[in-house]
Amino acid sequence: MPFVFFKCLKLDKEILYIMSTRALRGAAVRSYRRRKTALDLDLNQAPPGEIRELEGPSTQLEPQGVQAILQPAMIDVEAIDDDVVESTPRAFAEAKNNSRRNRSRAIVDVDLEDQTRVAKNNRNKRRRDYPSQTIINCDLYINLEGSSSSMKENVRKSPEPPEEPVFNCPICMGPLVEEMSTRCGHIFCKSCIKAAINAQGKCPTCRKRVTAKELIRVFLPSTS
Amino acid sequence: MASSNLPRRIIKETQRLLSEPAPGISASPSEDNMRYFNVMILGPTQSPYEGGVFKLELFLPEEYPMAAPKVRFLTKIYHPNIDKLGRICLDILKDKWSPALQIRTVLLSIQALLSAPNPDDPLSENIAKHWKTSEAEAVETAKEWTRLYASGA
Secondary structure, rough: OHHHHHHHOOOOOHHHHHHHHHHHHHHHHHHHOOHHHHHHHHHHHHHHHHHHOOOOOOOOOOHHHHHHHHHHHHOOOOOOOOOOHHHHHHHHHHHHHHOHHHHOOHHHHHHHHHHHHHHHHOOOHHHHOOOOHHHHHHHHHHEEEHHHHHHHHEEEEEEEEOOHHHHHHOOOOEEEEOOEEOOOOOEEEEEEEHHHHHHHOOOOOOOOOOOOOOOOOOOOOOOO | HHHHHHOOHHHHHHHHHOOOOOOOOOEEEEOOOOOOEEEEEEEOOOOOOOOOOOEEEEEEEOOOOOOEEEEEEOOOOEEOEEOOOOEEEEEOOOOOOOOOOOHHHHHHHHHHHHHOOOOOOOHHHHHHHHHHHHHHHHHHHHHHHHOOOOOOO
């Protein structure tokens, strides 16, 4: 995927372009099946010069605007399979050396695919015509992966099931039991807030006047 | 010992006070009554009480946390909101008490009161008058009392 690839080149601004255009492209390809006109328009705008911008790691990328990067992306839609040998070793090493994101082998592989696609596109522009569902999936996957590093963190930690947060009652300082909200929105155990209202008639958190009648039973959501 | 029917909250608060004490504040429960705490508060810097170590006692009544803890200075202190018996004029210990407050927040409030004496709401009329008529002189007296009575002995 160009995302990780470009990251190696420290072209963070371009990454943003790529990320947004990827999403656009997915949409464009999908709409192609419904209305061919939209895609035709895009294809007509493919300027060869801009494809060169995506040529390889040695080329300095200039921000070309959404359209420019959109075009090469449109072109390379299908050619994932046969060129892997061509650029694998360098790209793999580079990715491994330069990017923390590439620790997962699966992601590196996708990278390679995309890189080879970019290289190949310079030679075979004709290939752009048939969109392939597989590649759309690949892109979506990468977009998700690349769009946030915290997501990557989650992926790494995924074996452990996420811990449900426990909310404590400010009065008993234990986990909430039959949690109820005051009308000012502060949540306590049912028995705690009732005792507090009997004692003071005020919200323990904000001191607004509250009555037991106005209490609302609330149900806290889970994280799943 | 009564700690068997001590509310969980008091146990939790005590553990936290001991494991993560607030800066300049220490509070430890008495061995024979877990509701009675020996407290020490360091005089805040840039206050007349700087350099002093002030002892207090704190007691959690049966109704706690529905009722405020009872707190009193044991160390003599010259402060318009603290009387000669060590009683403290502080709203959260009276009508502004809330069960969401804790031992820690009460002690932090007392520490803040040392930094910001409030002679307009006095407990000691004489000290408050002294504070309002000649603050510099009152501050000097407070410093002297700190040296005399709160010098860490």
